[in-house]
Amino acid sequence: MTDSYDVADSVGVSGRSTASFGDGFSMTDSQSLSGSGDANVEQVLYGSGWGADYVVNYALETVGASSIEGSGSSTQTPVAGSISRSASTTGSWETVSELWGVQGGDVAGVGSYAFWADISTTQSFAVGQSVAATQNVNAEGFYAVAFGGAMDNDGNWAETYADMWLGSMGSTQTARTGNSASASQDTTIEAVDGWTWTDAMDATGNWAGTYAGIEYGSLVTDQEAEAGNSAFASQYSEIEAEYGEAGSEAEDDEGNWAETYVELEDGNLVTDQGAEADDGAGAGQYSEIEAEYGWAWSKAEDSEGNEARTEVEMLDGNGEGNLATDQEAEAGNSAFAGQISLVEGEEGWARTWAEDSGGNEAWTDIDMQNGTVLTFQAAGAGNGVGAGQLTLVDAELGEAESYAEDSEGNHVDIFAAVVDGSLETWQWAEATNSAEGYQETEIEGDLAYAFCEANNTNNNYFAYVDNWVNGSAHLEFEGEASVNDSEARAHQVSHAEGDRIWPWANSTNNNDENDTAGSHDFESWAWTNGTGEYADVELII
Amino acid sequence: MNRFRTLTTALLLAALISTAPAASWTGSVHNVTDGSSWWIHRQSGTMKLNISSSVEGEIAPIAVTPAGRVLSPHYSGMADLDANDVRLQERTAALEGTYSSEEQISLKAEAEASVNRTYSKPAGSNVWTITLEENWPVALNASRTVDYVGKNINDRDRAGNSGDSVGASFLYNKELSRERNVALRLERLNATVIATNDTIISVDVFPTRSTVYYITSHSTGIADLRYRQLDSRGDLINLGEERYSGTYDITRKVEMESVYTNDTDEKDWLSCCVGGCSDLDPCEIASWGEVGVFDCACS
Known part of the structure; x- marks a missing residue:
């Protein structure tokens, strides 16, 4: 073991080391440091023999500290060792404390840094069957950082990081390597700015990471990442x-990518995330937000260019909003994004979107004002894109829409809306070389409106059916639309009650409608193709 | 971070390296400010060695081939013993004659006790104290008699103990009879290094040891007798060298002992720096030999 000291006169140092040669060879060490001013301490432990050579390095440097307290101990044999070091400084310009080591190509270490901040850190390191480093850091002041990392001799690595600006931070971190690499942290930050992340990459290039950050507030996060034959965060x-904000990301060695993200302004957030990368990539998230503004999304993109995304947004000027989301994203030979959302606020939006590498796209969309949205969404992309939603809206204004468009520009549009009431709809739309969509909707409110539309813009084939109900409206609507190169077609069956009931059916050039009131059942058809067109609204009862 | 420094300070390195199989350790102190450095390496083991021998005969020519090739008559022997710097070296070469000798050697060494290193620097001071403590005892007893009459004999030996040494060389003797007894003891070793951020001020190595060397001889050639004793800083404090050419009967006993307590520094060296030397006997501190570095006027 070697010890190197470069300390100011105002710093007192003492240490004791013992080499034991009796019952097994070992060395122990203890030391302490106290005083004020500048200190630069470096300590190295070397192991040797029996193929277990290792090196452990400790470094402590502080500048201009009004007080320095440090202590530590170590025990080592030729094949294994452990070391712990504690240091705390107050009033320093800068303080750095690092402890890391290597054995057989496995490396692990932890470190902390403080700039104009009081910091107290306890670090430990063990080498033997594996290489592991841990630290517990508490800092308060202008800026502080805590970090840890590990990499094994196969190339698997993991790292973890936390920083704080103008506030306080407490972080417990671990980095370990053996046959794999892992890193974790348990961190609390209360600061103007705080940022944490943990990530891991295995030897084959699978990567996963997770992060969380805050401005003007507090953050509690418990993160871990691992890399072996896969990566996990x-x-x-x-x-x-x-x-x-908080997010998770994963990318496998083939370029498949998945990501989840959530952010808020002025409020609360709870998140439970995960990310994986192996033969595919995966990301997941459980979120809860209570805020003026919240936004959560998931995204997956596979290596072939198929892409899917879901998102939900909430805005509440009264500061009484909510957003709960359960997201996931996948990317493999296809992509997928999903979401279970609950939004309460002045305004809410939820969307899914998928596009395959062939240019087909599908999306769903929900808009809400002054109310509540509960939606289950999904999106896919691959050999055919699709998007769907199962949505409940209770609001002054609610709209739910699904849309699919193939690579030729043929598209279908499925839509439902309510004013001052509730809307429940199950919709989906998909596109391959054609597009089709479906909805089953029930609306109750001042106004109820639902339609299905199919449109071949190249050939001007158009088909549209709807039902529109005003005044104490109740609408049960089931419809579908489809379009391809040769035809556009739409159909609906509905039951409507209201002061005015006004269903329409349109082909490219034809229109049929029925304007009535009361309680009635309707069925409508519309189609246009190369040989003709048709539009018809039938009053069943 | 160096750009924020207002003072240029020194780096002091103290190392302790030890290995189990050879029971060895190395301690070093290196000051990067002026490049001054000091190191010590020790090696021992837990062992015993006992040898006893008796020889009586004629050193005579012998035929080694049927054709009558004759090997020149001679005798030669040597011994090198070294345990933790406790040493015994013997060299003997004799031509045709009558030779007899008896010898007994007993060596016992232990290297199981811990080796300790301490270092300290009080706050408010720039003086470092680094100590090393070893308790690896060695006991070496050796007795030897030689009787020779013949053409020529050279017989030399040297007993060493942590820098101290005693020995005798008998060269070009046609008649030699000698009896020698050696008792070497090493109890422990303490070392103290005093350094500042600027330089290493002093190094004191304190092996607690005793050396007893007794010889009685009758010689007809050259007889060289010598002894040497070192202080804690490796400086020579006692030395004797004698040469006798002719026919002599010599009896000599040398006893050297250096006993150090575990308190490696009984003097208040710091007050010497701070308060001057008025309360210290100049003769007492003279053995320090490095008084100047304390910036004292006394010497």
Whole structure:
């Protein structure tokens, strides 16, 4: 072992080391440091023999500290060793404390840094069957960082990081290598700015990471990442801040990518995330937000260019909003994004979107004002894109729409809306070389409106059916639309009750409608193709 | 971070390296400010060695081939013993004659006790104290008699103990009879290094040891007798060398002992720096030999 000291006169140092030669060879060491001013301490432990050579390095440097306290101990044999070091400084300009080591190509280490901040850190390191480093850091002041990392001799690595600006931070971090690499942190930040992340990449290039950050508030996060034959990242978070964000990302060695993300302004956030990358990529998220503004999305993109995304957004000027989401994203030979959302606020939006590499696209969309949205969404992309939603809206204004467009520009549009009431709809739309869509909707409110539309813009083939109900409206609507190169077609069956009931059916040039009131059942057809067209609204009862 | 420094300070390195199989350790101190450095390496083991021998005969020519090739008559022997710097070296070469000798050697060494290193620097001071403590005892007893009459004999030996040494060389003797007894003891070793951020001020190595060397001889050639004793800083404090050419009967006993307590520094060296030397006997501190570095006026 070697010890190197470059300390100011005002710093006192003492240490004791013992080499034992009796019952097994070992060395122990203890030391302490106290005083004020500048200190630069470096310590190295070397192991040797029996193929277990290792090196452990400790470094402590502080500048201009009004107080320095440090202590530590170590035990080592030729094949294994452990070391722990504690240091705390107050009033320093800068303080750095690092502990890391290597054995047989496995490397692990932890470090902390403080700039104009009081910091207290306890670090430990063990080498033997594996190489592991841990630290517990508490800092308060202008800026502080805590980090840890590990890489094994196969090339698997993992790292974890936390920083804080103008506030306080407590972080417990671990980095370990053996046959794999892992890193984790359990961190609490209360600061103007705080940022944390953990990521891992295996030797074959699978990568996963998770992160969380805040501005003007507090963050509690428990993160871990691992890399072996695959990579994995996870996170549990609680955020209370004016601004907060958290996300997870994964990318496999073939270029498949998946990501989840959530952010908020002025509120709360709880998130439980995960990310994986192996032969595919995966991302997941459980979120809860109570804020003026919240936004959560999932995204997956496979290596062939298929892409899917879901998102939900909430805005509440009264500061009483909510957003709960359960997201996931996948990418393999295709892509997928899903979402279970609950939004309460002045305004809410939820969307899914998928596009395959051939140019087919599908999306769903929900808009809400002054109310509640509960939606289950999904999107896919691959040999055919699709998007779907099962949605409940209770609001002053609610709209749900699904849309699919193939690579030729043929598209279908499925739509339902309510004013001052509730809307429940199950919709989907998909596109391959053609497009089709479906909805089953029930609406109750001042106004109820639903339609299915198919449109071949190249050939001007158009088909449209709807039902529109005003005044104490109740509408049960089931319809579908489809379009391809040779035809556009739409159909609906509905039951409507209201002061005015006004269903339409349109082909490219024809229109049929029925304007009535009361309680009635309708069925409508519309189609246009190269040989003709048809539009008809039938009053069944 | 160096750009924020207002003071240029020094780096002091203290190392302790040890290995189990050879029971060895190395301690070093290196000051990067002026490049001054010091190191010590020790090696021992837990062992015993006992040898006893008796020889009586004629050193005579012998035929080694049927054709009558004759090997020149001679005798030669050597011994090198070294345990933790406790040494015994013997060299003997004799031509045709009558030779007899008896010898007994007993060596016992232990290297199981821990080796300790401490270092300290009080706050408010720039003086470092680094100590090393070893408790690896060695005991070496050796007795030897030689009787020779013949053409020529050279017989030399040297007993060493942590820098101290005693020995005798008998060269070009046609008649030699000698009896020698050696008792070497090493109890422990302490070392103290005093350094500042600027330089290493002093190094004191304190092996607690004793050396007893007794010889009685009758010689007809050259007889060289010598002894040497070092202080804690490796400086020579006692030396004797004698040469006798002719026919002599010599009896000599040398006893050297250096006993150090575990308190490696009984003097208040810091007060020497701070308060001057008025309360210290100049003769007492003279053995320090490095008084100047304390910026004292006394020497």
